[in-house]
Amino acid sequence: MAGTLYNGTYNAGITLSTNVQNPVTFEGKLYVSGGTGLANGTGILGEASYNWTIDSEGTIIAAGSVGYGIDLAAGGSIDETGFVAGYTGGIVVAGAPATAVNDGTVAAGIIGQGSYASQSRLFSAKYPAGIYLAAAGGAVTNHGLVEGNFNGVVLEAAGSVDNSGNISGTASYGVVLNAGGTLTNESGARIDAGFAAVTGATVLVNDGTMTAASGYAAVLAAGGSLANAAGALITGGVLAAGGQIGNSGTIDGNVAVRLDGTAAAPESFINASGGTIGGGTDGVLASGAAGEATVANDGVISAGTGISLQAGGSATNAGTIDAAAVGVLIVGGSGVFANTGTIAASGSAAGVGVSFADGGLITNAAGALIAGAAAGAALAGAAATISNAGTIFSSSGDGVSLGAGGSIANSGTILSNGGPGALLAAGGTVANSGTMLGTTAGLALQGSAVAIVGNAGTINGRIGIDASGETGGAIVTNGGSIVGSGGTAVQLGSGNDILLVGAGAVFDGRVDGGGGTNLLELTAGNPGSLYGLGSSFTNFGYVGVAPGASWLIGASAGSSADTVFAGAGSTVDFVGSGQLNFVAGSGPATIASGYGGGATTNVLVFGGSGALSFANGNGASTVIGGSGPTYVAGGNGRVTAFGGAAGGLLSGGLQGNNVLVAGNGPTTIFGGNSGDLLVANGAGGDVLVAGFGNQTLLGSSSTGNDVYYAGGGSNVIVAGTGNDIVVGGGGADLIYAGATGNTAIFAGSASNTIVGGAGNDYIQAGTGFSSVFAGSGADVFGFVNGQSGATNIINGFNPATDLIALSGYGAGEAAAALQGAYAGGGGTILTLPDKTQIILVGVSNLGASSVVST
Known part of the structure; x- marks a missing residue:
């Protein structure tokens, strides 16, 4: 094909200036020292007139003090399968987008032909770099080795890097994407750096290994996303200014993952099942805008502090967090944390499983564990809520502590081997249907705010519920079991307390209401x-x-x-x-x-x-x-x-x-x-019935109508001022008619004494002896045939107003009794056919009008 083939040995730089030279194939050997050939000591220089295509299969070494192995001024493409090294840059492209594919070796910072090493001299963030794509950016694909004594690969404009080989930036960065872009580090590939393996990428996919001797191995300076695949390794940690990070492999570092997002660029981190985070001080540290960080762990996090959210935020754990100091720490704002896995912070005596400094919400699901040496879960600063269906444990301090109020809903187990199972230091609410077990107390209540406790489970401690430090008053409802192994089940404080006891409640030990005005x-x-x-x-x-x-x-x-x-x-x-x-x-x-x-x-x-x-x-x-x-x-x-x-x-x-x-x-x-x-009392309608023995029945002074029944003993009955009824019994009764009302008196079977009153009384003889004292009213003395038969003495009978009423006797019998009456000896005696005797004391002129038949 057309173009130029270079396959010789060259001791001076090669300049590409005419299009007839394009494309260029280099198969030779080129070594340029400073001052030889091109003034800057560059191996191959493609001038800005053309976009160059170079296939480099040979060896190019540019040892000049500012020399590049290959320098293209107007973009182009380079396919490198040989060896290219430059003192300040291996491959440098400017002016237009470029494509660089390396299957060989590209290096920056060399001394001597065939060798290259780091140097003590430091350059800008760009130089020296193994591959440098200047302002126009482009794409870099590496299957071989790219190494710079300062940077490995640098792209000034947006671009992409795909690495399946090795990239190294000895003193600074492995890959720099200054305007963002995409980096893919394939399985088996490596990116190593002195300061950061990757910086500036907006999309980073790692299936290989990325390391940094100091600083962070991967830096998403402008946010973006990072996916660290299963089997992949990032050593030196990850720093992200917003965006999303997902890990299924391993990320190690003093701070393994740091999130520095903003309100406009929130950040999230997901550690998937099988993923491992290993940190020195922190596993995951978020210090960006308030409440913008979200962390989810389904894998393993091991660090001094497992998850640390410095401006509030939310986190979940379905995996394992093993911490020396704090499993999950949320400060600087309200936090939300949900745990379905295991958290253990037992690396120091001050270890805390979950710690909130500004309140929030903790949910611990059934089967989940939160454990800490000093506290299982400690929430302070603002009101907080804990919902526990799993286990929260402390080996020496509080199982759960709320320092600024809030609520605990427990259907699982909260326990401590050295302190209370749970502590409310400033009032709050507890709803327990599980188990709360502590060495000093199952539940401790303190502070001047009201504390409300509802127990349907078990609360057990040396003191079951210790509210001796609670001054604001406690409301405790127990439908479960409260056990005080030291002898006190519940100790309330100096406030006004309420204890509500359900039907199935069990108290094992004393229950002391303490000071104040208390209600049970x-x-x-x-x-x-x-x-x-x-x-x-x-x-x-x-x-x-x-x-x-x-x-x-x-x-x-x-x-x-x-x-x-x-x-x-x-x-x-x-x-x-x-x-x-x-x-x-x-x-x-x-x-x-x-x-x-x-x-x-x-x-x-x-x-x-x-x-x-x-x-x-x-x-x-x-x-x-x-x-x-x-x-x-x-x-x-x-x-x-x-x-x-x-x-x-x-x-x-x-x-x-x-x-x-x-x-x-x-x-x-x-x-x-x-x-x-x-x-008797009130408006009347009372019924008084004497019982066994001798009793006294008294009527009311009001005008009500009452009824009195004598029993078998010798009773005293005083009727009231109404129209009362008195029924004698089997004993020797003393009966007084009412002072003003009309009283009906029925004598009983024993000897009775009856005293009439001022009203118009009715007095009926019984079967026993009766001694009757008539009152001042118009009284009627009744005798019933066959029901009397005894002797009745009536004192004070007034023939002018009083009557003797015979019931059940024939008319002739009544007349015969009157005719046969004996008058003398200070009175009149009438004898009735049933042998009843009536003795009227002081009466000598009894007339027929005083005896009537009914």
């Missing part, structure tokens, strides 16, 4: 039980039972009185021998004392606006009804009960000496045993 609330759900109120549970001024809840509460002897507040529809059973106060709420409440034969004493119950039901056991209880109805069962003990405004039912205990007082509403009262006092 028993929540609704399945029936629950709580024992040791006043001994195991102390320093709770108020005990609440939630609406609809059903609880068995055990109090302890000698304890100070606790007050129990009941919600609507609640049911409470007291056992033990302690002191308890009970206050019902706005809805119906049911309370029992001494269930199963227990001997709870000093129970004080206050009714609310709802219905109150109280069942006493063997002890002594006091019940004060509220505005709702009140229902009291006395049990085997003793009861003092005051009915509510809406009435109800009160019954005394079998121990006797009960005091049962009706409320303002209609109330039914049943006495218990001897010594009881039953009192």
